[in-house]
Amino acid sequence: MINRPREEKFLPEVLSQEEVTALLNATENLKHKAILMTIYSAGLRIGEAINLKIKDIDSNRMQMRVEQAKGKKDRYTLLGNKTLEILRKYVAEYKPTIWLFEGAKGEAYSQKGIQAILKKSVGKVGIKKHITVHTLRHSFATHLLEAGTDLRYIQSLLGHSNSKTTEIYTHITTKGFDQIKSPLDNLNI
Numbered sequence: 001m002i003n004r005p006r007e008e009k010f011l012p013e014v015l016s017q018e019e020v021t022a023l024l025n026a027t028e029n030l031k032h033k034a035i036l037m038t039i040y041s042a043g044l045r046i047g048e049a050i051n052l053k054i055k056d057i058d059s060n061r062m063q064m065r066v067e068q069a070k071g072k073k074d075r076y077t078l079l080g081n082k083t084l085e086i087l088r089k090y091v092a093e094y095k096p097t098i099w100l101f102e103g104a105k106g107e108a109y110s111q112k113g114i115q116a117i118l119k120k121s122v123g124k125v126g127i128k129k130h131i132t133v134h135t136l137r138h139s140f141a142t143h144l145l146e147a148g149t150d151l152r153y154i155q156s157l158l159g160h161s162n163s164k165t166t167e168i169y170t171h172i173t174t175k176g177f178d179q180i181k182s183p184l185d186n187l188n189i
Contacts, residue, residue, distance in 0.1 A: 012134075012172065013131065013135050014135065014139050015139040017143055020136070023121050023122065026121045029117075030086070030090050030094075031101070035109065035117060036118065036121070037086055038101075041080040041083040042078050042079065042080075043077060043141055043144075043157055044077070046114055046134065048066050049114065049133075050099075050110070050111060051099075051108065053099060053100060054091070057079060058079065061079075062078070063077065063078065063079050064079045073161070077158075111133075118136075138172070141157075141166070141169045142173055145169050145170065145173050146173050151170070
């Protein structure tokens with residue numbers, strides 16, 4: 001029998017709520033701010049944000065429908081009040097027709113475009129961590145967990161079929177760390 005080497009486990013980089021706030025505040029363009037706010041507030045993958053259509057926003061139920069996400073599954077995720085507010089301003093100004101976030105010619109916005117928006121805002125804020133658009137999704141999940149949201153709800157919002165995938169966030173959160181004391185602090189040194 002051949003032993004396989006253990007798969008290395010890397011914990012994803014996560015932004016603090018203060019860093020997310022600074023990042024969003026540094027994003028001045030209305031469309032760009034709407035894109036980043038939507039990704040973070042709903043825990044979206046970049047491809048899911050690109051594929052959002054205007055009809056996917058349900059302001060009555062305060063939900064977003066994510067169609068045919070990873071694993072070809074549809075799901076609903078959160079539509080925050082502040083996100084709805086900025087989306088309404090954005091739609092009134094930019095008047096997208098099909099895609100929620102459209103490029104210059106009415107096509108769906110590009111991944112590279114969103115990555116460039118984030119890179120510019122990260123540069124303005126001066127965050128030194130390695131940040132990608134997916135970091136916003138990791139931060140969404142971690143912040144929900146830190147706020148006391150049940151892991152099963154987070155799993156559903158993220159569209160994870162396996163709970164093990166969602167459990168990684170329990171290794172990232174700092175919730176409860178402030179109540180744990182290092183054993184060194186109990187030593188008389």
